[in-house]
Amino acid sequence: MRFSLTLSLAAALLAxxxxxxxxxxxxxxxxxxxxxxxxxxxxxxxxxxxxxxxETEERYGVMIExxxxxxxxxxxxxxxxxxxxxxxxxxxxxxxxxxxxxxxxMKQQDLLFGPFVGGLPNARFIDLxxxxxxxxxxxxxxxxxxxPWRLAKFVFIHxxxxxxxxxxxxxxxxxxxxETPGRLTHRDPSNFMGATFLKQALLELAPDPGALLDPVTDxxxxxQTGPLWEWYDALxxxxxxxxxxxxxxxxxxxxxxxxxxxxxxMSFDPASTAAAIAQGLxxxxxxxxxxxxxxxxxxxxxxxxxNAANAEGAQVVANHLLDPVVQARMQNIEVLGSFxxxxxxRLDDAAHAAFDALPTDxxxxxxxxxxxxxxxPHASWMTRLTEEWARRYTR
Numbered sequence: 315m316r317f318s319l320t321l322s323l324a325a326a327l328l329a330x331x332x333x334x335x336x337x338x339x340x341x342x343x344x345x346x347x348x349x350x351x352x353x354x355x356x357x358x359x360x361x362x363x364x365x366x367x368x369e370t371e372e373r374y375g376v377m378i379e380x381x382x383x384x385x386x387x388x389x390x391x392x393x394x395x396x397x398x399x400x401x402x403x404x405x406x407x408x409x410x411x412x413x414x415x416x417x418x419x420m421k422q423q424d425l426l427f428g429p430f431v432g433g434l435p436n437a438r439f440i441d442l443x444x445x446x447x448x449x450x451x452x453x454x455x456x457x458x459x460x461x462p463w464r465l466a467k468f469v470f471i472h473x474x475x476x477x478x479x480x481x482x483x484x485x486x487x488x489x490x491x492x493e494t495p496g497r498l499t500h501r502d503p504s505n506f507m508g509a510t511f512l513k514q515a516l517l518e519l520a521p522d523p524g525a526l527l528d529p530v531t532d533x534x535x536x537x538q539t540g541p542l543w544e545w546y547d548a549l550x551x552x553x554x555x556x557x558x559x560x561x562x563x564x565x566x567x568x569x570x571x572x573x574x575x576x577x578x579x580m581s582f583d584p585a586s587t588a589a590a591i592a593q594g595l596x597x598x599x600x601x602x603x604x605x606x607x608x609x610x611x612x613x614x615x616x617x618x619x620x621n622a623a624n625a626e627g628a629q630v631v632a633n634h635l636l637d638p639v640v641q642a643r644m645q646n647i648e649v650l651g652s653f654x655x656x657x658x659x660r661l662d663d664a665a666h667a668a669f670d671a672l673p674t675d676x677x678x679x680x681x682x683x684x685x686x687x688x689x690x691p692h693a694s695w696m697t698r699l700t701e702e703w704a705r706r707y708t709r
Contacts, residue, residue: 336435339626344375346627350616351389352411354382355563358589362650370634376627381407385505386416393425393619405621409628412617414452414506415693417460420617427618427625429458434629436636437461441657447613448655452693453527460615461632464644465653467611467684468510468604471571471579471587475599480578483605484515488545491552497577499554499561499570503703507564507580509696512703514610516542516695517688526691530698539699543706550707557707572596584684585651588677592648602679608686613655642668647678 348370354360360380367378383389389410396405412420420426431437440448440462448462449455472480481490491498501508517523519541525534550557554576561567564581571579572595581587581602590596616635618628634640638661641654658666690696 335433339433339629340374343624343626343630346375346624347377347379348408348624348627348631349379349381349406350409350411350628350631351381351383351386351392351407352409353384353386354380355384355565356583358650362644366631366634366640369640370631374630374634376630378631386410386412390416390420390425393420393621394423396621397425402621404623405619406623407619408622408624409631410617410619411463411614412460413612413615414690415697417451417615417617418454418693420619421454421457421459425620426459427620427622427628428460430618430629430632431456431458431461434461434633434636436633436638439636439638439641439656439660441660447611447687451615452612452690452696454693456615460617461636462613462615462655463632463635464614464650465611465655466582466614467584467653467687468514468609469581469584469587469602469679469684470604471568471581471596471600471602472577473571473574473597473599474601475597476574477577480603481605483607484518485545486605487515488548491549494577495552496554498549498552499567499576500580501564501567502560503700505563507582508560509700510582510610511580512542512546512699513691513696514605514688515545516691516699517610518605518607519545526695527689529692530694535695535698535702539702543702546703546707568595571600583652584679585647588647588675589651591677592675598677601677602683604683604685606685608684608688610690611687612690614652638665639668642672645669646672647675648673651678653681 350363352363363378363380370376370378389407393405393407442449451460470480481487500511503509503512516539517526520526520538522538525538561570567579568590570576584602587596587600587602591598591600616632618625622628638656641656644650644652645654
C-alpha cells in the first residue's frame with residue numbers, strides 16, 4: 315500500500331505527548347480547503363501538487379486548491395494588503411511555496427504562522443539542527459516558521475551533439491560566448507532564474523565569497539560585485555539578441571535549445587532534462603552540466619501566513635509532503651525528479667529501499683555529477699543584485 319510505511323512509522327508515536335495535539339489538528343483540519351499559493355510554471359510540479367491534494371483529501375479530508383502564481387511576491391503582497399486592511403483572521407492565503415527574500419520579508423514583518431514545523435510528526439525525518447540545509451533559508455534561520463519539501467539545484471543544459479565541451483567555469487562563459495555569439499541567453503534577472511545566473515557568477519568571481527553570507531552593505535556590495543559587472547559587460551554583447559531581450563520563461567528557453575536557436579539553457583531542476591527528453595521536448599543528446607566547484611542549491615519550503623483561514627489544513631499538507639513515500643515518489647524521474655529533503659540517516663530500511671528502486675536515465679545526473687552544493691547568498695544580496703542589474707542594463 316502507498317502509505318503502509320507511514321502508518322507503521324506513525325504507530326511508534328502513539329505514546330508521545332505531541333500525538334494528542336496532532337490529533338486535534340487533524341480533527342480541526344477535516345473539511346478544510348487549503349489555498350496553496352505556488353508557482354504554476356511547471357506542469358509536472360502542478361500535476362504533483364494535484365496528486366498530493368487527492369491524497370490529503372482521501373486520507374485526511376483536506377482539499378488543496380492550487381493558486382498558480384507567476385511570482386511568489388504576489389502571495390506575499392496579498393498577505394501584506396490583508397494586514398493593512400485589518401484582516402488578521404480568515405486570510406485568503408493558507409500555504410505558500412516560498413524561500414529567499416520572500417520568506418525573509420514575511421519573517422521580518424511578523425506575517426508568518428508558527429513556529430509549527432517541530433509539531434509535524436514527519437519532521438522527525440529531517441535534520442533541523444542549526445546550520446543544516448532544512449534549518450536555513452538563504453542563510454536566514456528558519457526557526458520553525460516554514461517546512462521543507464524539495465531540493466533545488468542550479469544546472470545548465472546543452473545539446474552534446476552541438477556542444478562537446480561547454481564552459482567549465484562561469485568566467486569561461488565569456489570566451490565561449492565570444493566564439494559562439496548569440497548562442498547563450500538567460501532569463502531577465504527580475505526572475506529568480508536570471509538572478510541565480512548572476513549569483514552563480516558572483517560566487518565564483520567575488521574576492522571574498524564568504525561576505526555574501528552576511529546581510530549586504532553598501533561597502534561590501536561595491537567590493538564584491540565589481541568583478542561581476544566587468545564579467546557581464548564582456549559577456550553581454552555576445553548574448554542572444556545582444557543581451558537586449560530575454561526568454562519569457564524556462565519553457566521558452568528550453569524550446570530555443572530544442573530548436574537550435576541557442577546552445578545552452580538553465581534550470582533549477584536537475585531532472586528536468588531527462589523528463590523533457592521523454593516528452594519529446596529536447597533531443598536525446600541533451601545533457602546536464604555544472605561548472606567546476608558546484609552550483610547554487612537551496613531548499614524549497616512551505617510557509618503559513620499569520621492570518622491563514624485554514625492553518626490546520628495547511629499543517630496537514632506540510633506534514634504529508636514530508637512522508638517518506640511521498641518524498642520517494644517526488645524524486646522519481648517519471649513523476650517530478652526533485653531530490654528529497656529527508657535525512658537518509660533517519661529513514662528505515664523500507665524507506666531506503668523505496669529510494670534505491672527509483673529509475674535512472676542517461677540524462678539524469680547523480681548527486682556526484684552535480685558536484686558540491688553552494689550556499690545561496692543572504693537574501694538581501696539578491697535584491698541589491700537585481701536592482702543594480704536593472705539600473706545598469708535597462709533603459
